[in-house]
Amino acid sequence: MAMLLPWLLPACALGIWALLSLGGLAPSYLLPSPVEVLHTARDYIFAPPGSAPYAGRFVNDLLASLGRVGGGFALAVALGLPLGLLSGRLRFMRLFLDTFVNGVRAVPGIAWLPLALVWFGIGFKTTVFLVSLAAFFPIYLGAAAGAMQVNPLYLRAGAMMGLGRGRLIFTVLVPAAMPHVVTGLRLGLGISFAYLVLGELTGVPDGLGAAIMDARMLGRVDIIIMGILLIAVIGRLCDLAMVGGLKMFKSVRRLG
Amino acid sequence: MSTRAPRKANGACLQVRGLGKSFGVNGRRMSALEDISFEVRSGEVLGILGPSGCGKTTLLNIIAGFLPHDQGQVLMHGQTVTRPGPERGVVFQEDALFPWLTVAENVGFGLRNGDGRAGRRIKVERMLDLVGLEGFGSYLPSAISGGMKQRVALARVLVLQPAALLMDEPFAALDAQTRGDMHSLLISLQRQLQQTVVFVTHDPEEAVKLADRVLVMATAPGRLRQEHRVDLERPRQVDSAAFLEIKRAILDGLGGS
Ligand SMILES: Nc1ncnc2c1ncn2[C@@H]1O[C@H](COP(=O)(O)OP(=O)(O)O)[C@@H](O)[C@H]1O
Ligand SMILES: [Mg+2]
Numbered sequence: 001m002a003m004l005l006p007w008l009l010p011a012c013a014l015g016i017w018a019l020l021s022l023g024g025l026a027p028s029y030l031l032p033s034p035v036e037v038l039h040t041a042r043d044y045i046f047a048p049p050g051s052a053p054y055a056g057r058f059v060n061d062l063l064a065s066l067g068r069v070g071g072g073f074a075l076a077v078a079l080g081l082p083l084g085l086l087s088g089r090l091r092f093m094r095l096f097l098d099t100f101v102n103g104v105r106a107v108p109g110i111a112w113l114p115l116a117l118v119w120f121g122i123g124f125k126t127t128v129f130l131v132s133l134a135a136f137f138p139i140y141l142g143a144a145a146g147a148m149q150v151n152p153l154y155l156r157a158g159a160m161m162g163l164g165r166g167r168l169i170f171t172v173l174v175p176a177a178m179p180h181v182v183t184g185l186r187l188g189l190g191i192s193f194a195y196l197v198l199g200e201l202t203g204v205p206d207g208l209g210a211a212i213m214d215a216r217m218l219g220r221v222d223i224i225i226m227g228i229l230l231i232a233v234i235g236r237l238c239d240l241a242m243v244g245g246l247k248m249f250k251s252v253r254r255l256g
Numbered sequence: 257m258s259t260r261a262p263r264k265a266n267g268a269c270l271q272v273r274g275l276g277k278s279f280g281v282n283g284r285r286m287s288a289l290e291d292i293s294f295e296v297r298s299g300e301v302l303g304i305l306g307p308s309g310c311g312k313t314t315l316l317n318i319i320a321g322f323l324p325h326d327q328g329q330v331l332m333h334g335q336t337v338t339r340p341g342p343e344r345g346v347v348f349q350e351d352a353l354f355p356w357l358t359v360a361e362n363v364g365f366g367l368r369n370g371d372g373r374a375g376r377r378i379k380v381e382r383m384l385d386l387v388g389l390e391g392f393g394s395y396l397p398s399a400i401s402g403g404m405k406q407r408v409a410l411a412r413v414l415v416l417q418p419a420a421l422l423m424d425e426p427f428a429a430l431d432a433q434t435r436g437d438m439h440s441l442l443i444s445l446q447r448q449l450q451q452t453v454v455f456v457t458h459d460p461e462e463a464v465k466l467a468d469r470v471l472v473m474a475t476a477p478g479r480l481r482q483e484h485r486v487d488l489e490r491p492r493q494v495d496s497a498a499f500l501e502i503k504r505a506i507l508d509g510l511g512g513s
Contacts, residue, residue, distance in 0.1 A: 151352070153348055153350060153352035154352060154354060156320075156322050156340065156346070156348075156352070157346070157348070157354070158365075159321075159322075159339070159340040160320060160322075160340040160341070160342070160344070160345065160346045160413070161342055161345075161365055161366030161412065161413070161416060162341060162342035162366050162368075163366075171365075172354070175354070175356045176354075176356070178356070250356050250357065250361075251356035254355070254356045254396060255355060255356050
């Protein structure tokens with residue numbers, strides 16, 4: 001029962017979708033049936049490239065999208081994690097960073113799109129910029145909250161057992177802050193996919209976001225729906241992979 | 257095991273001289289400790305007794321190097337204490353084990369790579385045996401009782417062979433039975449290791465049961481008021497006439513002001 005529960009809601013959605021489309025309640029140019037979308041996906045993923053529009057584009061689109069998400073997310077981690085930990089631990093860093101970070105955070109990410117296009121043009125750089133900007137905040141805030149809530153006795157205990165500043169950070173501060181850090185990373189990765197699609201809607205030639213935007217012009221609702229489903233599945237898989245990878249840290253395995 | 261840190265037989269291990277400390281509270285300076293002076297000989301067990309809020313934790317934190325002080329000096333084997341270090345092992349009042357490490361990993365935490373992996377493991381296992389936790393090395397702190405946690409807390413500092421063991425009401429949160437077991441453990445460890453111990457308590461019976469010497473503190477500001485020697489064989493009978501006499505004298509000291 002507990003094994004099936006996570007799939008109940010997706011199954012219901014699939015059922016309603018099938019009922020609406022196959023039952024003729026929604027015309028197929030607005031809502032293609034699950035079977036049609038499945039065929040579209042088969043061609044998109046497996047057919048030889050060039051045999052039809054969209055045929056075999058999947059691998060290329062996927063790699064392009066993952067490159068942009070990966071680049072943007074990595075940048076957000078590289079900045080957000082250390083700055084977050086610092087501002088969570090040091091009062092002057094918090095005073096120094098908080099006003100600026102929260103001010104920038106108040107601007108919806110989409111408002112940066114025109115500026116990003118002017119600065120970076122259409123493509124990789126704009127998307128990476130948008131993704132890293134959006135993912136930075138949850139990562140920074142998670143690290144800051146985690147570092148702030150670390151039991152000060154743990155730091156004293158570490159110092160009392162002879163650890164210097166640097167080793168205290170890696171062997172006590174980060175592990176103790178880990179639950180919040182992981183939450184921030186997961187939220188950051190989730191929002192990375194949202195801004196990936198936004199960045200790819202601007203006319204780049206490849207990527208999952210580009211595929212669904214092109215499909216709108218061509219009236220291919222089946223491609224749009226397939227693209228949305230693929231993004232959902234890939235986003236979830238990336239989250240699972242990241243959480244799985246983080247399990248190499250004891251603090252993630254044991255404080256989870 | 258390697259030899260313990262060299263020390264002069266019966267020489268002063270720890271010296272506290274004219275120590276003063278105040279805190280800023282709501283813009284005012286509140287004096288927490290005033291003119292505290294005492295010495296602890298190597299191998300001695302010193303108990304510091306006082307009511308809640310008299311400054312016991314503050315005093316211990318200053319000796320440990322966690323807190324700066326305003327006046328006076330703290331010397332360890334003649335060297336001024338400026339920061340925490342493994343020669344002053346601390347057992348905290350609250351549970352301060354690392355919850356993401358197993359019991360064995362907690363005990364091995366402060367050991368240096370110099371011993372090698374195998375050497376560290378042997379030290380950890382010996383120490384676990386010594387505190388009566390053989391077989392519990394792979395448990396997480398969340399899976400063991402409060403008494404066992406304090407045994408781990410003791411083990412992780414004793415494995416570093418501290419010149420002085422500092423304990424802040426380490427058994428106050430335990431039930432009477434477990435506290436009694438911990439007292440016996442501490443007495444046997446202290447005898448085996450000739451460990452110098454400074455412990456803080458608000459319980460006169462605990463002080464007389466464990467200490468060679470008891471310093472009694474007064475509140476607001478925290479000062480030393482009296483010193484009592486306890487020249488009784490261990491383990492001590494808490495209902496013997498000699499024990500009760502010392503306890504009475506201490507209680508009288510605590511009561512009057
Ligand atoms: N960080 C602090 N800031 C202000 N006052 C403090 C601080 N730490 C302790 N005090 C005050 O100093 C006094 C002694 O506290 P403490 O050393 O914890 O006493 P004890 O451990 O004997 O119960 C108390 O009045 C307490 O309120
Ligand atoms: Mg206290």
